[in-house]
Amino acid sequence: MRAHALLSASGAHRWLNCTASARLEENMEDTYSSYAKEGTLAHALAEAILENDTLTIQKLKTNELFYTGMVDEVEDYTSYCLERFNEMLVRDPNAIMEIETRLNLTKYIPNGFGTGDCIIIGDGLLEIIDLKFGKGVEVSPENNPQFMLYALGALEEFGFLYDIDKVRMTVAQVRLQGIQSFDMKVKDLKEWGEKVVIPKAKEAYSGGSDPCPGSWCGFCKFKAKCKKRSEFLQSQIKKYKDYELSLEDISNILNISKDIQSWLSDIEANALDEALRGTNIPGYKLVEGRSNRKIADEEGLINALLLEDYKEEQIYKPKAIETITNLEKLVGKKHFTEISKGFVVKPEGKPTLAPESDKRPAINTIENEFDFN
Numbered sequence: 001m002r003a004h005a006l007l008s009a010s011g012a013h014r015w016l017n018c019t020a021s022a023r024l025e026e027n028m029e030d031t032y033s034s035y036a037k038e039g040t041l042a043h044a045l046a047e048a049i050l051e052n053d054t055l056t057i058q059k060l061k062t063n064e065l066f067y068t069g070m071v072d073e074v075e076d077y078t079s080y081c082l083e084r085f086n087e088m089l090v091r092d093p094n095a096i097m098e099i100e101t102r103l104n105l106t107k108y109i110p111n112g113f114g115t116g117d118c119i120i121i122g123d124g125l126l127e128i129i130d131l132k133f134g135k136g137v138e139v140s141p142e143n144n145p146q147f148m149l150y151a152l153g154a155l156e157e158f159g160f161l162y163d164i165d166k167v168r169m170t171v172a173q174v175r176l177q178g179i180q181s182f183d184m185k186v187k188d189l190k191e192w193g194e195k196v197v198i199p200k201a202k203e204a205y206s207g208g209s210d211p212c213p214g215s216w217c218g219f220c221k222f223k224a225k226c227k228k229r230s231e232f233l234q235s236q237i238k239k240y241k242d243y244e245l246s247l248e249d250i251s252n253i254l255n256i257s258k259d260i261q262s263w264l265s266d267i268e269a270n271a272l273d274e275a276l277r278g279t280n281i282p283g284y285k286l287v288e289g290r291s292n293r294k295i296a297d298e299e300g301l302i303n304a305l306l307l308e309d310y311k312e313e314q315i316y317k318p319k320a321i322e323t324i325t326n327l328e329k330l331v332g333k334k335h336f337t338e339i340s341k342g343f344v345v346k347p348e349g350k351p352t353l354a355p356e357s358d359k360r361p362a363i364n365t366i367e368n369e370f371d372f373n
């Protein structure tokens, strides 16, 4: 796993908005999901591909989280990096590309550092390309403090060697939305660093002001214990005068339902964790959860059934094809797209409610189609 600073670039959106969070979560354990481990493996693979290090690539392929399609996915990022670098070399023969560079952020953040996945510099432009392997949350590069901090760190590292007036922050979210970029003038970026980052980082480093809840709470390790978050979310639930919720009331509840749901699951997960450590949660006890029976000796059971004259076709499940995701992992995304042409279709999705800001177009309901007003 990559090391994390107290005020990490990846957590900047959180601690810039809630300066108290840095110290509040400081001593809380990191829980690394298998997704995070998969991301670390993807980064190592990307680095080895960009450095043409076949020995490391072979070694990484033996990792239990590796799957064939991973190379394809990572290559969407590495090919983009190489394409951008080659384009830059045409414009500027002195262009450079740096991989997995440790960036010193101490000018802006006490003890701050970060890692630039890929940095390309040439022709007055500095481009930071960040590989994101997650497929849960879309990450936009627009005014994204994580990438802006990486860019500031890269300017500190290389700014004195090259004439740079523009930075491009690119996120390669290879398993979700592809590649997106956001440009900024160096002057504006440095102004943000001095006027926003330095004072907020100083405040956060020394304990911060009152916790300030918001969408960033989901990325805070203190989230299940935070009173301010709890008070804030509860204050969002209005007291209603009428017996029946109006459409407006329903819309307001929908607006906060995801935050409330994740807050409740955080509270439940934390309570279980505490109970497992021996803490007594008033009114609750640990019990054995429901479990399903499972076959401990498959061969023994099959033989016993055959001896009773049951037929194989009665005992065995019919052969079934693997899921598309698993087949894609097996064959590789690009190749699977080629060979599955005509065999795989995408049926219309079930209607689902989404906020108006959602990128998907609204679907017409029968009522809408006949609405002539």
Ligand code: SF4
Pocket: 014, 018, 020, 021, 024, 211, 212, 213, 214, 216, 217, 220, 221, 222, 223, 224, 226, 227, 228, 229
């Ligand atoms: S849960 Fe939210 S409000 Fe509480 S400390 Fe963390 S970021 Fe701040």
